Amino acid sequence: MDPQQMAHTGPRKKRARQMGASMAATPQDIKFQDLVLFILEKKMGTTRRGFLMELARRKGFRVENELSDSVTHIVAENNSASDVLDWLQVQKIKASSQLELLDVSWLIECIGAGKPVEITGKHQLVVTEDYSASLSPSPQKTPPPAVKISQYACQRRTTLNNHNHIFTDAFEILAENCEFRENEGSYVVFMRAASVLKSLPFTIISMKDTEGIPCLVDRTKCVIEDIIEDGESSEVKAVLNDERYKCFKLFTSVFGVGLKTSEKWFRMGFKTLSKIRTDKTLKFTQMQEAGFLYYEDLVSCVTKAEADAVSVLVQEAVWAFLPNAFVTMTGGFRRGKKIGHDVDFLITSPGSTEEEEQQLLHKVVNLWKREGLLLYSDLIESTFEKLKKPSSKVDALDHFQKCFLILKLHHQKVDSGKSSQLQGKTWKAIRVDLVMCPYECHAFALLGWTGSRQFERDIRRYATHERKMILDNHALYDKTKRVFLKADSEEEIFAHLGLDYIEPWERNA
Numbered sequence: 460m461d462p463q464q465m466a467h468t469g470p471r472k473k474r475a476r477q478m479g480a481s482m483a484a485t486p487q488d489i490k491f492q493d494l495v496l497f498i499l500e501k502k503m504g505t506t507r508r509g510f511l512m513e514l515a516r517r518k519g520f521r522v523e524n525e526l527s528d529s530v531t532h533i534v535a536e537n538n539s540a541s542d543v544l545d546w547l548q549v550q551k552i553k554a555s556s557q558l559e560l561l562d563v564s565w566l567i568e569c570i571g572a573g574k575p576v577e578i579t580g581k582h583q584l585v586v587t588e589d590y591s592a593s594l595s596p597s598p599q600k601t602p603p604p605a606v607k608i609s610q611y612a613c614q615r616r617t618t619l620n621n622h623n624h625i626f627t628d629a630f631e632i633l634a635e636n637c638e639f640r641e642n643e644g645s646y647v648v649f650m651r652a653a654s655v656l657k658s659l660p661f662t663i664i665s666m667k668d669t670e671g672i673p674c675l676v677d678r679t680k681c682v683i684e685d686i687i688e689d690g691e692s693s694e695v696k697a698v699l700n701d702e703r704y705k706c707f708k709l710f711t712s713v714f715g716v717g718l719k720t721s722e723k724w725f726r727m728g729f730k731t732l733s734k735i736r737t738d739k740t741l742k743f744t745q746m747q748e749a750g751f752l753y754y755e756d757l758v759s760c761v762t763k764a765e766a767d768a769v770s771v772l773v774q775e776a777v778w779a780f781l782p783n784a785f786v787t788m789t790g791g792f793r794r795g796k797k798i799g800h801d802v803d804f805l806i807t808s809p810g811s812t813e814e815e816e817q818q819l820l821h822k823v824v825n826l827w828k829r830e831g832l833l834l835y836s837d838l839i840e841s842t843f844e845k846l847k848k849p850s851s852k853v854d855a856l857d858h859f860q861k862c863f864l865i866l867k868l869h870h871q872k873v874d875s876g877k878s879s880q881l882q883g884k885t886w887k888a889i890r891v892d893l894v895m896c897p898y899e900c901h902a903f904a905l906l907g908w909t910g911s912r913q914f915e916r917d918i919r920r921y922a923t924h925e926r927k928m929i930l931d932n933h934a935l936y937d938k939t940k941r942v943f944l945k946a947d948s949e950e951e952i953f954a955h956l957g958l959d960y961i962e963p964w965e966r967n968a
């Protein structure tokens with residue numbers, strides 16, 4: 460076990476608070492100019508106040524450190540309006556009739572919604588006649604998890620509306636670091652934590668909010684606690700500063716470079732891509748050569764508009780040879796993402812012969828070569844054997860014929876030809892994956908290639924542990940009945956598994 464891992468598992472040491480710097484100084488983009496918020500520290504405490512201020516600022520709210528006449532909304536916790544008015548009097552601030560006195564529940568809802576929510580009676584602090592009543596705490600309105608949250612992502616609806624970015628970003632960095640260190644167990648722990656938080660309809664504000672949420676072990680709870688208390692996780696900070704992490708992150712950003720190559724370059728002491736690129740002793744694969752050649756284009760993500768333009772190219776090319784084929788955009792774009800690192804397509808053609816099926820991708824690639832659109836291609840023939848029992852390996856790649864490509868996408872002609880022509884380059888290199896599957900498996904292939912990775916991992920785990928079935932990209936096998944369960948649509952696969960149907964845009968686990 461390396462020192463880093465020991466730090467993970469060792470007893471948690473309390474550190475001095477490091478809040479100030481990240482909280483107050485950073486100028487954040489203010490989205491809601493008409494609102495000027497002030498959060499009352501009294502009865503709330505410095506730490507929680509700082510945390511809420513940071514969260515609200517991240518969502519584009521203007522939150523003042525000090526109370527002034529420009530403040531329009533005062534947010535308080537466990538205070539009655541009379542308490543707040545008394546306090547204002549001591550501060551020598553006269554409360555105007557426009558000044559809103561609000562319970563913290565309003566702010567928490569705003570943070571969750573990412574915008575100001577309508578103020579209703581339940582949010583407004585009321586002046587109580589009986590002062591003693593004001594001493595009883597106002598109800599904490601953080602929505603409690605009403606229904607039991609499943610440990611499986613395939614039993615949760617996870618849209619792109621993530622209320623817990625601050626935590627899930629941290630977990631994804633920690634998971635990536637484990638991936639770089641080939642520590643599969645810890646990788647899964649962090650990815651499961653990120654995944655479950657992405658499905659929550661509210662933002663976690665205090666440790667109490669984590670009660671009843673599955674997939675959070677002590678190690679991940681510590682990270683959450685750190686972020687709540689200090690605004691950041693020391694563990695994440697250490698990873699971001701770690702040489703190995705930084706190098707692996709950089710090296711694996713090159714198409715064709717995986718963990719093995721990164722490890723080699725790291726051991727050789729390389730720190731930058733320019734040094735690697737120009738080194739005379741290194742040998743690169745064709746994939747890596749292409750990765751370096753189109754590096755800038757490939758690291759700048761693919762937009763939905765570009766993905767749609769690629770989709771037209773793919774459909775035109777496929778239909779030129781097999782007019783009956785179905786072409787479906789899969790991966791992140793099918794889940795509603797607005798950007799991606801590549802564009803994935805599943806192609807299937809009912810009624811075609813095996814020969815026609817096998818030839819299609821070759822023909823498509825040759826067409827693009829003739830048209831000058833092909834920058835790189837790697838065609839992998841199918842290794843599909845009929846009647847083979849599905850693989851029980853969770854992340855096993857499928858046996859379909861597939862093609863990993865880099866295509867030249869010409870910029871769309873813009874009115875009067877201004878923007879795109881500016882730098883002389885009229886195209887962008889785009890990573891495209893094409894998968895060809897036999898029509899009988901298309902529902903399974905579609906489910907498998909839509910992702911997310913965590914969703915796929917969990918639906919297979921669910922099939923194995925809860926249903927004694929084996930699911931992969933080709934088929935669903937019932938081990939008890941010893942039969943393959945046929946399906947023509949994703950809905951049928953969910954039904955076989957006894958799961959409620961989860962739409963593609965709800966699979967962003």
Ligand code: DCT
Pocket residue numbers: 789790791792796798799800801802803854907908909910911912915916
């Ligand atoms: N997939 C999987 N397991 C893997 C790799 C991929 O289940 N080890 C599935 C899930 C998504 C799909 O294949 C496409 O993979 P990517 O393109 O890598 O993922 P993506 O969700 O499309 O993400 P991105 O936006 O980065 O392309």
Ligand code: MG
Pocket residue numbers: 790791792799800801802803
């Ligand atoms: Mg993709």
